[in-house]
Amino acid sequence: MSPDNDRIGLVLRVSGWEILVADHDRGDHLCQLRGKVKAGPRRVGGQVVAGDRVDWRPTDPGRGIIEAIRPRRNFISRVASGPRGVQQVMVANVDRFFIVVAARQPALRPGFVDRALVIAASGGIEGVVICINKIDLDALRERDQVISLYRDLGYEVIATSAMTGAGMPALIERFHEGLSVLVGPSGGGKSSILNAVEPELGLRTQELMRHHDRGRHTTTSSSLHRLSEGGYVADTPGVKQLQPWGIPVDELVSYFPEMAALTGACQFRDCSHLHEPGCRIREAVEDGRIGASRYDSFERIHGETTAGNLQEADRRS
Ligand SMILES: Nc1nc2c(ncn2[C@@H]2O[C@H](COP(=O)(O)OP(=O)(O)OP(=O)(O)O)[C@@H](O)[C@H]2O)c(=O)[nH]1
Ligand SMILES: [Mg+2]
Ligand SMILES: [Zn+2]
Incomplete structure (x- = not known):
């Protein structure tokens, strides 16, 4: 093998057949999967996702071919909508896990938090943070029993407002290492938080549908963003329900x-x-x-x- 052969890259984004792969000293490359990888054993929930480590080979300038996908250390999946409820992996190889729920709009559901905690624990993800966002809409929530329930269990709970900036510094300092992922129901404020961390990202955000008190899925696929002060963070589409998967x-x-x-x-x-x-x-x-x-x-x-x-x-x- 020549030294210029396969290199290890990090998948930032997948859109259709095109996969954006980051290589720490060669910049980002638009890659495609090599035929044999496509046809290989079906992996649960799709071929390749943001956060995957891949062996790839440069071809034309800025382009490359993915030769293999490395085994995943962990991953986060949701059950895709549709009658058969297919598992869909959203992001792989997560170091830090932020559960973003709103104090209000949409209503805070402890069941969502519990599922997320199970996924984090079973995936061996350390550094779990429960983020109660939109605290500006409900200041009382800060002393609320939901918060004390999780704090008493030993989880880190941070009350934030992407709107006023309250609580944000505590959150931001945790993003600058490894791969962080924000998971939460649609409309909780994941993209707004990331925009507050790094305004250059300019992620789309959207108001809730008035009548339903729920979001409309402004973010539609997961992608990793490289932060200027270090670290990668994944914005994920809002999920109604997270499904812990494959746990005995x-x-x-x-x-x-x-x-x-x-x-x-x-x-x-x-x-x-x-x-x-x-x-x-x-x-x-x-x-x-x-x-x-x-x-x-x-x-x-x-x-x-x-x-x-x-x-x-x-x-x-
Ligand atoms: N009052 C208030 N509104 C917020 C806050 N954070 C976000 N919002 C608003 O809530 C709405 C939804 O925010 P998004 O950032 O799009 O939510 P999301 O979690 O990314 O939603 P999906 O991409 O659909 O999963 C937007 O109108 C935001 O302006 C906050 O801290 N306080
Ligand atoms: Mg979003
Ligand atoms: Zn018992």
Whole structure:
């Protein structure tokens, strides 16, 4: 192999067949996948996504061919809309994970935060930050029980306003290392936050639909932005619901720290924590030591995970 052969690049953006690959000393290149990569074993949720590390080879100036996609350390996926709910990977190899929800408009749903936390924990993503944005619309939210619930569990919660700049410095300093991703429901303010960090990005943002109190998906695909002070950050399209994926069902509880702490104590060693007598987790929910919304999320994700894993097994057999 000549030294000029394959180099490692970072995928910034995928649009149709064109893939923008960053190479730290050669700038950005528009690449295409080599035929054999396209035809290769189907990877879950599409061929290549922002954040993928690829082996690529320059061809014409500013252009290249991707020879191989490296295995992903982790990834974040959503369930694409449509009747069959296909998994769609949004971004891969994430170092930092920002869960951006609005204090109001759209309404804050703890279930969304819980799903995001499970995805981060199961993907081994460190540096999770829960960002309660639009704090200017609801200053009381700062002392709200949703915030204290997550703070008490040990998560970092930052209240921000992309509008007034409140809380932004604390957020911004965390962006300048590794690959950060912003995930949240449509209209929560992900693109607005990134524009506040780096106005040159000029990302499109949009007001909510008045009547529905929900966003209209202003951002439609994930892309990585290189920040002038270092670090990459991915803006992702708003998602209605995040779907934790491929988690063995008996591991799920380990991603809820307050429940994981109690698991060994249940009456049955293989307690599912759903209906068995002598379940310490359900006891803790009943006497208020574990938040009802947290247990509710556990139950829902448990149901989906079981169904998802069965589907997956079906597909493989
Ligand atoms: N009052 C207030 N409005 C905000 C704040 N941040 C964003 N907005 C507004 O909320 C709307 C949605 O913001 P976006 O940044 O487009 O939201 P998004 O999360 O990127 O939405 P999608 O791209 O659809 O996922 C815009 O009208 C913003 O101006 C904030 O901190 N306070
Ligand atoms: Mg956006
Ligand atoms: Zn139990």
